[in-house]
Amino acid sequence: MALKKTDRCYYCGAPATSEEHAPPQSMFAGFPCNKIKVPSCKLHNIKKDDDAVINGLLIALKQPDLSVRPLHPDHQKALSLREKYFRLTRHQTTPTSLQIKRRNRTTETITIPYVQRKVNIPQWMILLTAALVYDASRQFDADLDWLDARSWGPTFFPSRTVGGLNIPDMARAALKNMPHEQHLNLLTWHRGWTASPIPYPATLYYFDANLSPTRPNIIFRHTFYDAIPWYVEFMGTPLARRELEAKLGLG
Numbered sequence: 001m002a003l004k005k006t007d008r009c010y011y012c013g014a015p016a017t018s019e020e021h022a023p024p025q026s027m028f029a030g031f032p033c034n035k036i037k038v039p040s041c042k043l044h045n046i047k048k049d050d051d052a053v054i055n056g057l058l059i060a061l062k063q064p065d066l067s068v069r070p071l072h073p074d075h076q077k078a079l080s081l082r083e084k085y086f087r088l089t090r091h092q093t094t095p096t097s098l099q100i101k102r103r104n105r106t107t108e109t110i111t112i113p114y115v116q117r118k119v120n121i122p123q124w125m126i127l128l129t130a131a132l133v134y135d136a137s138r139q140f141d142a143d144l145d146w147l148d149a150r151s152w153g154p155t156f157f158p159s160r161t162v163g164g165l166n167i168p169d170m171a172r173a174a175l176k177n178m179p180h181e182q183h184l185n186l187l188t189w190h191r192g193w194t195a196s197p198i199p200y201p202a203t204l205y206y207f208d209a210n211l212s213p214t215r216p217n218i219i220f221r222h223t224f225y226d227a228i229p230w231y232v233e234f235m236g237t238p239l240a241r242r243e244l245e246a247k248l249g250l251g
């Protein structure tokens with residue numbers, strides 16, 4: 001799909017100068033599939049953070065607690081294709097293993113990928129969500145307020161201090177996150193769409209959406225590598241709600 005002169009940025013509505021892939025192409029390197037593309041201005045085509053975010057997700061995948069089961073061949077392939085780049089982004093993403101004692105006295109090892117503040121992974125996830133919402137209607141919705149969107153990954157922790165990890169705080173936060181995530185999982189989720197005609201490998205990426213008939217907000221749940229969820233919640237507009245319902249085959 002070629003860019004038209006009248007195309008506007010999926011996020012801010014400025015005249016579009018390029019196309020943004022949702023999710024970025026580098027996530028699917030080595031896997032033949034089509035891509036979802038949306039018009040973008042220069043500012044909201046966020047290629048500079050793609051490597052750090054994708055490597056951060058992959059590093060999270062390669063953790064002792066997740067790798068008690070063998071990795072899926074697709075995950076192994078994605079890791080082996082990108083591992084050579086890890087060195088470049090290591091200073092931006094650091095996995096940290098923690099032993100935590102649960103109330104029932106069992107000990108569990110959790111690994112927290114720690115993302116440096118200059119890599120704005122929550123904002124990266126909001127932009128991905130905005131691109132998919134644009135794709136549902138193929139038009140810019142000026143009433144959507146992305147500045148107010150909430151973005152949350154249960155297993156990622158932003159830095160509080162420069163250069164230092166506060167491990168006990170992170171362990172406490174990780175434990176607190178568990179019931180919150182369980183609560184979110186109880187909502188009704190509708191499987192999102194994918195690229196066509198060749199879809200994204202669901203082993204690498206898929207998303208679900210929650211559109212409650214009684215609440216105005218809409219939640220996207222992105223799932224990376226079958227294991228790592230990220231939630232983005234935003235206030236729906238009549239246009240976004242209508243188009244998403246149509247695209248998801250609801251109503």
Ligand SMILES: [Zn+2]
Pocket residue numbers: 009010011012013014040041042043044
């Ligand atoms: Zn823009």
